[in-house]
Each structure stands twice: as structure tokens, then as C-alpha cells.
Amino acid sequence: MxxxxxxxxxxxxxxxxxxxxxxxxxxxxxDAHFVPEATKIRWNGTTATVAFLEVDVELDANVTTISTRVTAEVDAVCTNEESTLHIHRTASSLRTSDYLISFDGTVEGPATVPLRVQGLGVSGYTCVVEHISMTAELEDFRTGATLTHTT
Known part of the structure; x- marks a missing residue:
């Protein structure tokens, strides 16, 4: 029994x-982890580029899979004579890609993510972007390493 x-x-x-x-x-x-100091976000209005570095990666494979979610928060002021509009818009996008693991256990990227923020222009108004905040969320599916970086 x-x-x-x-x-x-x-x-x-x-x-x-x-x-x-x-x-x-x-x-x-x-021990695998992303290095916060090596993480940089650039955005040209249509594509976000995230530079990153993951260290201490030890896998049997020579590649790992990393997802990158980028969120843009944009504040704009639009004027038309005496009328003023304050606009706040947010957009995010996600891209997952495979990256090679170097012989020393590092993974470097840029990750490129298509990203557009809609609704920042108003017909008949002159609009100026006052503030942009960017956040990148990185996750390595095979090591479990994660990082959230905001600029």
C-alpha cells in the first residue's frame, strides 16, 4: 500500500x-542580470532603440530570448491665439528577439521597437512637446533576468 x-x-x-x-x-x-548603468533609450518619434547589457549568462545554448517593452509618455502644449491645450499621451510597444551570448557570458543589444505616439497635433493649433518620459522593460525569458529603466 x-x-x-x-x-x-x-x-x-x-x-x-x-x-x-x-x-x-x-x-x-x-546570477544573470542586466546592468542598469549600461541601459540607454533613444527615440526618434517612430522607433525606440534600447541599448542594454546582460552579464553572467550561462546557458547551454548560444542564444537567449529577450523581450523589450518601451513606453513613451509625452506632454505637449498646443496654442491657437488665446486658446491653450495641454495634451498628455502614452503609447507602448513590445518586441521579442533572440540575442547571441558572447563567450564571456554577456549579451549586448540594441533592441529596436517601433513606437509612435498618436494625438500630439491638433488642427489649427501650434503644438510644442514639453516633456518626454521613456521607460524600457527588459526580460530575458531563458535566464529570468529583468530590468525596468526610465529616462
Missing amino acids: KKAPARVGASVVATAALLLGDFSAASATA
């Missing part, structure tokens, strides 16, 4: 291992 529970326990462990993946890969990359 004690063997039946052991079989049930073994099948639960096997099922959990299949669902959760290989624990040895996760433990091998436990």
Missing part, C-alpha cells in the same frame, strides 16, 4: 518538472 503513494508522488514530480522546465538551467543562470 505504501508503493501507490510513492508512484503518485513520482508522477507529480515528473509532471511538475515537465511543466516548469529544467531546474538546472534556472540555477545555472541565477
Whole structure:
């Protein structure tokens, strides 16, 4: 009678291992992390470029998969003679790509993400952008490393 529970326990462990993946890969990359000081965001109004550096990446593969979500928050002031409008718009976009892992365990990118903020112009008004705030959220799907960087 004690063997039946052991079989049930073994099948639960096997099922959990299949669902959760290989624990040895996760433990091998436990030190992987993005370097905040190496993260930079540039935006030209249509495309955001995020420079990043991930270090201490140890995987059996020579590539890893990183998602980059970029959010732009833009404040503009639009005037038409005595009328003034204050506009606040937000837009975000996500791109996922594979990146090569260097022999020294680093992953460098730029990640390019298409990003446009709609509604910053008003017909008949002259609009000037006063403030732009950019946020990049990086996540390495294989190592679990994450970073949120705001400029």
C-alpha cells in the first residue's frame, strides 16, 4: 500500500518538472542580470532603440530570448491665439528577439521597437512637446533576468 503513494508522488514530480522546465538551467543562470548603468533609450518619434547589457549568462545554448517593452509618455502644449491645450499621451510597444551570448557570458543589444505616439497635433493649433518620459522593460525569458529603466 505504501508503493501507490510513492508512484503518485513520482508522477507529480515528473509532471511538475515537465511543466516548469529544467531546474538546472534556472540555477545555472541565477546570477544573470542586466546592468542598469549600461541601459540607454533613444527615440526618434517612430522607433525606440534600447541599448542594454546582460552579464553572467550561462546557458547551454548560444542564444537567449529577450523581450523589450518601451513606453513613451509625452506632454505637449498646443496654442491657437488665446486658446491653450495641454495634451498628455502614452503609447507602448513590445518586441521579442533572440540575442547571441558572447563567450564571456554577456549579451549586448540594441533592441529596436517601433513606437509612435498618436494625438500630439491638433488642427489649427501650434503644438510644442514639453516633456518626454521613456521607460524600457527588459526580460530575458531563458535566464529570468529583468530590468525596468526610465529616462
